[in-house]
Amino acid sequence: MEKAPESIISEEVAFQNFTNFQGFIEEIYNCIPDKEKKYWTSSWNWGDDELFNLEGSFHMTNQVDLGNFWAWQNNAATWFDDDNPSPTSTDKFRHGLYAHAWYAIRKANMGLANLDLLTSATQEEKNLIEGQLYFFRAWWHFEMMQYLGGLPYVEEVLPSHEKPTLPRLTYQECADKAGADFARAAELLPINWDNTSVGASTLGKNQLRINKIMALGYLGKNYLWAGSPLMVHGAQTGGTQTYNYDEAYCRKAADAFGELLDLVESGQTQYALVEFDYEDIYNHKKTSTAANKYSDIFYTTGQNWLMPGSTEAIFRGPSTDSNGSNWNTTKTFGPKVQGLVEHDNIIHHPTANYVNNYGMANGLPLNDPDSGFDPEYPFRDRDPRFYHDIVFDGFKYINSTMPANMEYLRYTGLHTGGTMRNAADGSRTGYFIQKLVPHTANKYDGAYNWSFNMHTYLPYMRLGDIYTMYAEACAAFGGASGKSSKFSKTAEEAINTLRDRVGAGHVHASYTSDRTKFIDEVRRERAVELSFEGFRFNDLQRWLLLTEYPYNVKTSHEFDRVESDDFYKENDPRDAKVANFREEVILTRQFGTKHYWFPLKIDDTSMYPEFGQNPGW
Template sequence: MKKIYKTLLWCGLLLVTAAGIFSCSDFLDKEADAIVAEGEAFKTFTNFQGYIEEIYNCIPDKEKNYWTTSWNWGDDEVFNIEGNWHMTNQVDLGNFWAWQAGRLSQPGIWLDKPTTSPTSTNKFEHALWPHAWYSIRKVNLGLANIDKLIGTEEQKNLIAGQLYFFRAWWHFEMMEYFGGLPYVDQVFPADKAPMLPRLSYQECANKAGEDFARAAELLPIDWDKTTVGTKTAGKNQLRANKIMALGYLGKNYLWAASPLMKNGASLGGGNTYNYDDTFSRKAAEAFGQLLALVESGQTQYALVQFDYKNIYDHEEADGVTSKFSDIFYTMGQNWLMPGSTEAIFRGPSTDVNGSNWNTTKTFGPKVEGIVEHDNIIHQPTANYVKFYGMANGLPLNDPASGFDPAYPFKDRDPRFYHDIVFDGFKYVNASMPADMEYLRYAGLHSNGTMRGATNGSRTGYFIQKLVPHTANKYDGAYNWSGNLHIYLPYMRLADIYLMYAEACAAFDGAAGRATNFSKTAEDAINTIRDRAGAGHVHASYTGNREKFLDEVRRERAVELSFEGYRFNDLQRWLLLTEPPYNVKTSQEFDRLENVDFFKENDPKDARVANFREVPILTRQFGTRHYWFPLKVADVSMYPEFAQNPGW
């Protein structure tokens, strides 16, 4: 590819905004092949870092990868009928081939695309599959030439650490969907396919683990505190560091420990609690090291606050310096990238106003154009919303929970009110034309004003965790003046606590803990619940390993809802094929209050009748659906690169 590094100094890309340290325009003007052949890319730290920056640029943005996109493929979400071409619905149909470019108008667009460009600043031109193989080759070229770098020990460690991190990261991201792959850790001729056999998942995980561990040894906790990083202080947040490497080291081992990876694909769910003990312990140690660093104040990371004076409008309490919604979107902050102190790993997201074409317009009702543009709506399934238990910490189906179907929205986990739009919710705050007033309060009861399958909610709920409900025609949060910027991190600190809890519980239940961190699995879960103001895990769930694991899994469902984790969780737990996780439902009920009630009262206090779930669809999955099919062209290259079973 000619002039492949030409745009590495893209001024909007956070990673390279400080031209004083990474200015290499003369280097960038050279032909890519000539650069590598001459070794120019590898001679100085400036040039070598410029070579690596392109890998950061390749990281796909799941939310903004197309005008409308889809990334929640578990039991968590459905689209309105017009959105059925999206990958979520194709997964519902069992059409896992749809991830590939050229099939059904590319519904799996963040995984694959017909045209991609590593140097492009266009968010639409990045996808996982093509960029992964490209970046892995780029990493291996860099490692093969690292001896050419003339620099300090710190500079050499920074370069090598980033390369090892990215070789493991790109392999891991593909492994989540496709299983064990050839682990490419050497340079092959560009015109020949590497004739490497596919490894088992756990064999791949061991190799990725070695790379993540090397990266953790070589990289600093905070680039701002390095000699190199001081020159770009305040602009180093996206650079690979020790905490990222430890987080992915633990995640890599936890995934390898998980029931699917240990036992293979199977039906019946009989192995859902059967983890690999060795990998679980290795995961716990990696997470434990990370969390010990965080809780001792040695890192730049911390859990954000969950303290609201108006939770429905995400209006933080007085004195709050970081709020939960800042992880996912920012408003009125000059397009500040979301994540706050909790996001650990993110790719670039510097397209000013790019969130509003059209992600911020795909979460609310389209009735009468109340949310504008494409008639596509992400909406949570009723079966998934049930995971949001009661404020006392108990699940809804626990007889002691206090859940009352006559008042189904009362006394719920505080995150329910932050994340979910339910019946009677004040959807529009601003003034509206008189003939539109009937849409001010969400009509999400059966046959309500926002329940149309075409332009409303099929399930009785909307999502406002990732995009605020004020992103509508009248409140105008998605207008230019709102500075609304959304981005989903690939990894955040709360997820580390939850993965730590799962890894420890896998080998020792609620009392399990790592040797290098003081908290038990139970403590880790309760840390997250304390932040949200939800009750601790009840004693009735801590004495039994399997019941406690069920609570760990429910906590993941709530805390990490709609962030793109659920499909891979159900997959690795061997629950993707199993009821009730293969059923998507709607919430049906009769509204007993008139609209004046909602003008004067909190919608959570509304009384309803005939509260019940109704199935929308049941997924007909077999064991082959535990892995996506590989491309036919790829598995035809040589016999050792075999197709996944059943495809």
């Protein structure tokens, strides 16, 4: 298409003042994918945490189970790529991470190369522009690196008419460059844009703007990943290196996280852990004295489409189509039996092996001989997050009026042979998820209807995530008593902060006295706190556990009911007795060393010899 001469804006104009330059950066924000709403039915949990029912076989979750890691490419149904991307579109379906990454990195480099043209600006404005550009250059690289390994780290505007020659760097070489960019961003950016002269004009609407806390969070995450077993020892099977970190990287990670957490806990930021104080935990109803509630991190209802995140979400992209959640995301977590949850027949199922991570209320894991776990009462006295996140047998699923011939579905039948227990339109595993979408998102309660204003969104980083990463980084070099000089809490105290939030028991002394056992508890805490939020695959990958049992299986819990149906109408389902409680394998993932990294696109690896393919692909 021919452009009218008056539509072409010179670089001098585009970059001369804050308003124009910020407009240039806004497109980078627009490119950030929305993991949940990327497609009609989307897929973001690729570890051992969930599986789809049979009709969801085309989703990336199932393709990963099959070992078909090529499936990420040009895939409209996953947030990681797109077959029809558009950086300027506000359509949530048009934004995939890899599809936009190189474009966004080029924009960041163009901005950095033209900082000298920002002549009509205050020093504050210049710092804000520069800090955002450094952050985004690092962030897009880092998000790709997690799945693809070391890449060319592009720090200049590459000539469009010349063949590229930048070699692939090692993961740690890339991490060093990303770390320098994140650190520079942290130096330049404010904690809260609301407290700047620039931000005063958009007061109360600056939550998504890149700030110092985001930069510190990703600085720490970048270094923790660089110090993790996969990045230190290379892809391998056997799991023998899973506890062996690079301590130097982990110390740098701990310092970045420590600085962040010290700012938070001293009240210098807008961030705080969201309360976990429920009057009715099954219905996510907070007490009258609670200022906010845990579920607000993931979804909001009745708040005029308020974007989820509350005081805990640190880094999020835009979510311009708030009701877009209800075009399908909110209809993919519950039973489809008899149209109980409407629309198509796709369901996210939590695996039984992952549900096993939810230990006991006393803080001990289920398999600890002193935990008190009783297979005749498998749902009793569990970690409080179990009751918030997981729908289990006998749970009252429908609160509203139902037709008489549907009453048999009011309470979940998730025991073996139960009313909601089948691979086609019920549960394959004995459970459903309600952490991200409430169980009231069904035909009769109607939480996904317009009048409820339900909006879902998954943050890329939140404060609970930071506490677990801080604990892991400190444990890597100092065990349970490891700590950063920039923060007062030890690794053990950081984990117990999260457990205090939900009312679960502290890490037991038998685990704090042994570094290996403590790291296991940190990892289990991370599994529970961040369940179904899209982090598990990368965790198993970097811990060199992706190929290892029991992380390579997906299982169900099978059991028989002992109680009558009337029991569940009159009693708390957690108190139900069952018989023959057992775990059965649904599938085993046949992974080798090549599965520790996704394959690169053949079109990319064919561009020039230095851009080589990942091993085994």
